[in-house]
Amino acid sequence: MICLMLTAYFSKMLDGRCFLLSSGWRPKKHNVVTSCSRSSQILKKFKVEGLYIVCTPDIAKDLRYIQILKVWDILPLEDIPKLGHRLETILNRYTDDFINLCVEKYLEGDLEVPQSWPLSMEFSRFKDFSVTETQSDFVGDTSDGRSYVENSQVSESLLLMKFYALSSGVVNHLLSDREGRELDLPFEVTDQERDIILHHRSSFIVGRSGTGKTTVLTMKLFQKERCYHLAMQGCYDTENSKVEQSSATTDGKVLRQLFVTVSPKLCFAIKQHVLHLKSFACGGSDSTERSLIDMVDFDEEESQFKDIQDSFRDIPPSSYPLVITFHKFLMMLDGTLSNSYFARFCDAPLTHGQLRSSRSVAFQAFIRAKEVSYERFSSSYWPHFNTQLTNNLDVSRVFTEIISHIKGGLGSIESCNGKLSREDYVQLCEGRGSNLSKQKRDTIYDIFQAYEKLKKGNGEFDLADFVIDLQRRLKHEKYEGDQMDFIYIDEVQDLTMSQIALFKHMCNNVDEGFVFSGDTAQTIARGIDFRFQDIRHLFYKKFVLESRTNKHDERKEKGKISEIYHLTQNFRTHAGILKLSQSIIDLLYRFFPLSIDVLKPESSLIYGEAPVVLESGENENAIIKIFGNSGNIVGFGAEQVILVRDDAARKGISNVVGKHALVLTIVECKGLEFQDVLLYNFFGSSPLKNQWRVIYDYMKEQDLLDSTLPKKFPSFNEAKHNILCSELKQLYVAVTRTRQRLWICETVEEISKPMFNYWKKKCLVQVRQLDDSLAQAMQVASSAEEWKSRGIKLYRENNYEMATMCFERAGDTYWEQRSKAAGLKAIADRMRVSNPEVANSILREAAEIFDAIGKADSAARCFSDLGEYERADIAHLYGLRIARYGPHSSSFTHISSN
Template sequence: MKLIQKEQQSLIASQGLNLDGADLSGVDDSNIMPPKNGGESSVRQVFITVSPKLCSAIKDHICRLKRFGTSDVSDQPSILHMHDIMDDLEEFTEIPDSFCDLPHGHYPLTITYHKFLMMLDGTCQTSFFDAFYGEMKSSFERGHSRSRAVQTFIELKEVTYEKFVTFYWPRFNADLTKKFAASTVFTEIISHIKGAYQASRPYTGKLGRQGYVMLADKRFSSLNNEKRDIIYDIFLEYESMKCTAREFDLSDFVNSLHSSLVSEGYNGDMVDFVYIDEVQDLTMTQIALIKYVCVNIKEGFLFAGDTAQTIARGIDFRFEDIRSLFYTAFLPETEASNEGLKHRKRVHLSDMFQLSQNFRTHSGILRMAQSIMSLLYFFFPSSVDKLNPETGLVHGEAPVLLESDNDENAIMTIFGESKSKHGNLHGFGAEQVILVRDDATKKQIIDIVGKQALVLTIVECKGLEFQDVLLYNFFGLSPLRNKWRVLYGYMEDKDIIAHSEEISHPGFDTSKHYLLCSELKQLYVAITRTRQRLWMCENTDDYCRPMFDYWKKLCLVEVRLLDSSLIQAMQTGSSSDDWRLRGIKLFNEGQFEMATMCFEKAGDAYREK
């Protein structure tokens, strides 16, 4: 809303305040921009988010709000459109790859973070991709534009987490990697060794070995000096392999931009306000790039996100780190340009504003989510920002732990034999989903349920929501295995269980239980995908028992036997329109297999193709 308010204030100013008695009581005169373009808003605002799909949705929403604000009621009813993968490429041609003399009609500019990087790169005298001209030469010869050639090159040569795990991790020295998870090492490389903002000059784009190892003493860490020293050895191997393969990661691109902007300066248009959504998906060096395009230190930056949902590979984020970044990077930059001097005595980062009222789900789910946050605060106090518990306006069914009276797989009980045992049931509807840990489990479950239910991984479902969620075998496939028993220590400490119960459990050791942090965050994301009902089932109770005991002691869950009456109550039908709408949403998230199934159920042969 702040973005729209600024647009309206600027528009009022550009019209010379000749409003014939209009009510201006809500307008802050000090924030009204001077007229520039004879009736057009002259404020330059940029909205940035990582997801292309969210970017597209926000762009449409802003357009509707602007039309509404100018009393234009000609807008058609909101229709959810399919956002094809080619739409992401079109973004490279519709908006120039530069902030130099950007036509004012592009503002407010709503772009992905990737596009923001490309525009910064196009503003610099020396492009990061100049070093790879030989690799892109064939694209130029085929008549492709520079933007399209660069995009093709990025798709081929960027080292993502998936490429890191598949092609790099198996080739590292096994003596170095045997004690680490690939995700841990990738996060340390991207977020800390190459992603920690460096205020000193010259800008090198990475921490030295000593600086990285010393992080063990500077912040609450699960990695001691010895482990960090080994990770740095892996990092050096990674950099050598990457250089030989002529590949790059996002941190290389970001750090190259910092170096260019420090040495050359920024020569593009300055913007007045920058808004970043889902900021938890960015590293500190990525966030720091926006200081070059906006020097409105007083109120020019707005960051929104949720540290509990930091499950993006390679990212270790807290809002407290942004506060530190503001004082080490943003404020000195504006003071150097004399913009901050007049505000020096009163410039400060505003207090964090928490959106504590949840309108999406009910209080039962919110209490379970808060129980996970309590564990994160206790075991990993520096990994998340401590916030007040969210509250809901409505009550709902308590989350259900499913138990079977035989050894049969719960998924098989619900879907595999439901027709033969309980009649011709229709399976899950368009507003229901089975959530699993990984692609391998997803394939196994699809083989069982066929087209009776949507199946997604936890990472795939981030940003989506459903009426009902069935979380399958989260603990059974957890890499923590029996280390989940460390939760009993927390329960004893908080008097949730009596010390007399004498439940054996290990003491918490950050070096042994560091994976617990990411496991809890994944669990948080999974359970908060539901608006109404949540069911959890496990193949065995070997690893789930500590968490289930925790929830039972807090009276947060209900245990139910998986019988025919419950199975019937779980399965709901959906109309063709419901399936079509869900198919479009999944298509827009790149979940094409599940989207195709939805269109088939909707009888939409055109979209199914």
Template sequence: MAFNHQTVLSKDLETALAAFVAQGQIDSKSTLDAAILDLLVALQSANTDVASLLTAIIYKVDGLLEVVVASREEAAYTFRSKVLWALQNSAKHPNPIFITCTERIGAFLISIPPWIAVDQNIMIKHREFSANVMSGDATESKYLVNKEAELPEDLLIEPSKTKRFGKRHQRASSVSSTIQDPGRHRRRASTVVPKQPPSPTVATNRSPFPLEQLKGCLESYLDACIEEGVEEFAVDKLFRLLVPPATPQEAPDEPIPEPSLVPAKDLAQSPSTSFSLATIALHDILRDLSDTTKPKLGQWLVVVSQRGIKHLRKYFFHDRDTFSRIENAMRELAIGSFSTSNHLKLIEHDHGIPIYSADIGSNLRLLYHIDFGVPTNSTLESQFIRIFGPFPNAEIDITFWKAISAQLGRRGPEYILNCSVQTGDRKPSMSSSTTVSPIHSRPLNVSQCSEQELDVEIDDSQRLELHRILSLEKFVPLSDTFFDEVHRNELHVLTFTETGSYDTPAQDPSLGLSLLDMDENAEEEGHLPSKFSELKDSHFPLFATYDQLCMLLEADFNFRFEPSSLPIPQKGRAQVKQSAVRQPLVSFEYFDSQIWPRLDQRLKKGLHSALVFSEFMGIIKGSEASISKSSCYLGSAEYEEQNNRSALGDSADKSNIYSMFQTYQKLRPPASYDLADRAHALLAALQCKGVPGKGVDFLYVDEAQDNLIIDAAMLKALCPNPHGLFFAGDTAQTISVGSAFRFSELKAFLYRLERNDTHVRGGRRVPVDPHFFQLSTNYRSHGGIVKAAAFIVKLLDSYFQRSIDSLAPEAAHVNVSIHKPTFFSDMSNPADFSTFITEPNSGMVGLGARQVIIVRNESAASSLRAVIGRVAVILTLYESKGMEFNDVILYNFFTDSPGTVTDWRAMFLSQKEGRFFDDRRHSILRSELKSLYFGLTRARERVWIWEESGDGRVMEALLVASSLATVYKGGFVPRIAVRNQKTEWAEQAQQYFAKNLFSEAAFCFDRAGLSWWMAVAQTYKDRQDATRLGEEDPSRLPKFSKIAQAFDRLAQEGQSKENQESLRLLFTNAGECYTLASECISAAVAFLNAGKYTAAAYQYRMAGRFDQAIDILKRYGVDSDVAESITYAAKFVFTKRGDVR
């Protein structure tokens, strides 16, 4: 071997280094691991000076230094210590090899994919370090040169000789040169490749480098190198250099860890499949996902606000010439053709992010800004253009747009820099000498906006508009079909008036409505198979509820869990034996009404039913420790040891709760189940039999706080990919009684599951530890709401520390502190509330489409409707889950609270006077504070808390004292209702329908003027009510018959104007209801109209109409088992009556 220096290395080290050559003796991961270990041992025992050792490693092969410093072997720790010690004891100016070493490690760290958690400050340190290195005439800095430069002939190691770098590789590598010189930050990045640097013994012109700064930087880098996943990434990268593919291929966007595949026989031997490698390449997924953000009309991605699109349609209908000029302006921006006419700063002196205008003519300007953050691959993000829309010059309020500029700039100076465009300093693109290309750079290390108030004063009336534009507005990417869609809309809404001018009447709100899209159960039937094992690639990406996922698995394992005790019509699901059916579900409502009253009063004293049920489900039956129990629940002693999870600290309380749990097990129906029972049953089946069919590569769980910990174990079993499981949620929003979920516990649980993985224990892959990160910016609600909600979370964390995760306070994207929650206390006059929900201009009583009244429970909702009539959407707290509204009225939240005034006052006195707070005695406030937080954060813009009593005065005083709320002080009652278009009512109706809130959907359809859809929603509501009737109720069968007739009639009425899928679904509903009413012939006709031929034939068979049943068998495809049953019975009947066929 040859190096450009005269240092003599030990024989062991020479031998160890000799293994690292391209296409040499290293041909597998195992041989590479062995070679790395030999090298580390040789380095540990070498007597050669550290500078020479570094030189030998750095210039032997690209990637070897990174593997050494990232290794977790004991010898690597020793070597890293040697390096730092040698640097510390250097002369005033350290050997240049230490600077080169630091540069190499820094460049390696910033190339690491984002799923490997590395301190984000490393990027900043690397930029500063590189800037200092480049500030001198550093010969050695030529180690990184442009890709276009010829490789020197004396380059010793050429791992790329048999591998050509494609364009994607160039883009992935470009980050290095961009970051090396901040002064060149605005230029297009160029690819870099290794070039032979000068010998460390040759003098260079590099300026002296401060020793302490160098040592501090190198020490930080070495600490970052031993983070989880870094070593695996470095080894994989080196392996690809040493063992290139057999055939030339295009390099991926960035190096992706690819652990060795486990032989199929190993997977087959274990019923519980463990994952050693994602079954699909991760970089392929990243590339497919990035396709959605790639520019479609030019090199710049352009997005347009929905408000801008509405204005664009207006000009298309009324002024085609102006529309064409707007289209041309957008297309020029998409190709990066910036000029003085389309790239003029709206505000001369920037207050943050520059706002630009494009002159369209006719006193119109297109307003936009350069934004940053669109992912181009997994490591780089790009600039893009965000268009607000066309605005008349007379309507452009400069002060308001200054506020927009300042608000956008709250993300910090680095973001502002990345959003700047200076055409004079930028190289023109390859396609045109007059165009400018977007900057590509690493993602910014900014998680939330600055809390600093805007230094631009705007009217209070404009602050909500600021929030709407920057936080609530949705943007649509500009593409080849964008303008075509605008043209196509002409077919639906464009008419020609008698005067010869174009007119745009209100769009039909029924356009595009589909019952199949709204009915969740119908979607399951239409698009999901009956079993998990029958899922195919075409079903993915799959969106399903947790219940739907469980139902698919139940069918594979011959389980059936039915929430109701009523018979459920079969819908094509796998038939199971009656003994396998478990019903009903013991929900909290069932527990509270049927079991809680029967428990020992002495044991219940001082405890609330919600808290007790949460202890049952979340800890005794749903905790990690319960998985290993044959009974699937903890024993008394084990439960009392769960101090870190239980909301109770008193052992006596725990003893009483466990006694009640034992009684609960006896009192509940023998065949009943609760959610923990179902999770345990499915988890046991997965552990015993394995995943039916194929496992899932990536699984995203939303609203994770509503699940039990044992649910996570089941989901982990379905997704064996250690990189593929994602949980998102907010433990402060846990309003589902029975959940004791915390992310800190989930993280610890997944950590232990990973350590217990068969492949990890067998040494076939390294463990992948779960990572936790907080999304601390709230884009839904503005600062006036978010700050009040953060105060509630602070109370929860102070008094009920084990109930939520301790996180940094949430911050709003836009601070509109003028619109704080407002309390209306002691408002006992119903007329005042009617005035409050009145529209100020028309005087009509009733809220708008995106306004809502939230109450405690269904009883409170019914009482309020009886008082004010059907003039607004009224939801319970639980019904509003997963929804958001412009304005929210929390009605009688404290008046109807299970917590007493004494409970709230105890917290107040603790806050204001420092008195002791008994968290056991006032434990109900744990769920009450979560409910209050949840209610507040349903609102985007405004929140009012309306109380008929004075029970909310305590919380009112706490929030007002902290300047987080305001109070209505009597006098004129404001009118807060707004008017909406019919299309907005129709849009809201669909959301309610999809959440099975049929009564509210019917109300919204009525406001939209859609009488047929209103009747559909009301019929769904009637069916929902009928299913809740007991089997002994004499009105049950007549009601189902009436509902079936209504479904049938609606399907007939909709023949001329509604889509066929919706009509088929209505006929199907009619058939099912006829079946429940025991009207088999009517059911058969309805199923026949729906195209459900198997069900139609079966109903004819049950009615004894074998002629019709056989006719269906001959004409249509029918399930073979049903066909065989019908044929057998028909032969018997026909033979008996002498009708031989």
């Protein structure tokens, strides 16, 4: 993000000076920064109206390697030495060859013209620390054979700064915003990211949390939009066209790009980012920017897409690129085909013509009431199954087997009814990565049959039923919706094989039109279980081979599938956290090699201190020590969190800390980031209990045991220790939520010992006694703005309880009431089956709050769920008028006055 904080006059002066520099002009006066030795060769300053542009020559990768000027900051003279000192630590890591290329000059008259070199030329930017003779000069602990380029807070890192190419379009875009709002512009990417973005074949992108997967997908989409726009304007670059030969057409055809992600929150962020980028690429006006900013205010998923019909037929060109959730994708596909899945439900409020238009509020309420999620399966179905079947089985594992394998696997796609037979399912025990015996699979199939019978009796459905019906209809009728040119699927680890296979009908451009991105280390979503290699196999079998069958001899030579791209540079956190998370991945590789994709270890240029294992005094509660011993507690700030295993643990901790800290479960925190994380009692609350001692088995193999560690411990048994896989994945998600500091605190020493000993032997953690001084140092105060920002992030994750607390800390009454009402509605939705009378009472309270604060759309949904359709229609009309005329229009009155 670039925020305009300068006067219009200075901006124009800066604009002019930057263009002079980029065109090759250099002032005659010597302008080298001399505050430090290495930078004297490369760091330069140029004066502009009392301030200085501080920059270095650099090398960028494009169609060739080319010299550029990289601007680090614009500062008063007295602040330059401080920046120079920070840059010195980075510049000292540059190789002599790289420095020589940077400072090489090529003159045309009085102008300095950038040099360029072919991509075949090899050079290293940073020195090879493993062979340097002066390792002591570099940052970091070299005991692991590595060293790091920078030692700083991740949030203050110079290496993680975003840089923007200063073109005339960027400058005009910056100067056009007179209100000083943030402008979302395309930033420069790494060489590896650029290679993936410019790769023109269908591809698979896998990377751990924080490696920039979503950035690559978004920029890949934007690159095609930009090339298409240039082609339409007749100024398409000949060389670029060789790279993007399928990206742009000049025959007036609409470029149809589809971006799908599972999370509504991530979808919202991507949609906003993409529309800003498109506005920039197409020279968007002030009114365009304004309409984009209005997107910030949405409550539920359907609110994002109320202007997009539930069909892929005849989508307006202005709606592309189309950025939607997977749920919206299913609804649109259903509306494109004949005989909607929901027509079978006699109480579904469908009316003529609704299959094409966006469905009504009442219909959306019906879907929410009838869909069986994991939460409903666990609370409303599991207790009704025979306990002889459910004993010794984990409800989450059973749901995963039903959704991912029996009803959602590759085999189920090919079966006549979309579901595996008992025989086929039991035979999966002989396949890769199976840790369920034939007997357990038989039992799970019994539960599946009981579930299907009960679900049918309740008149309910799950997402797998919906997908099976879509697959059946697509076998018997041709898809007649818009054909997409390119499809991008993010968070693909949260989809089943059957769900992914739906996309093959949307795009005939199999060779070049698909990009899948995700991370199987983060598959803690209930009901999902696969690896990227599985997607690749699915893509070859269902996309590539079937497209060859449909095309007699057209472009058969393009059947090769791209290799999987691995993103390994982490932009979120530092090396101390990455080494700890890699140690967890190593355990998954050893014990469950077929449950996770094998990647190179992540790297970071940022050094950071090792995570801290906290030790408390005897009979001393660490939470009380941190939050309960003083009347003037600062508490944790908005960028800090306590992570616990489940709701029961969260409620227990919340009772102690009150409003002094955010407390989230591991499932709730997925997709969120914090500066500091306190992981509390993960091992002590683990269902594995003493079975964590199997870690010693791995330590023995790695020669990490010594005389102080146990000699007797269990050997790994896949059937006995199968739950270890999900435990390690949850642990991985938890430790990767932090950008800077991680503290790990346990109440049951014996259970946590194996992992703590493993980490200590690998020198990955430091042990510190929790005293008053450390407890105080852990706490960081936050401003009202920071609390509100965190509250909105939690609100979008549907974590209304913690969001409400944040808004209360921020002193924002409107958002506090809005979050409270949304939380009440969520409670009512969960209770609708078990206690409908109480649920309606809670829902009515939510509706009245939404009404009182002017949230008409949300009030309408609540009234519709209550069956009060007349009042819902009034609220819906009020919401439409707000959208058209604004909340303060005199053309209508408040809902309640009706």
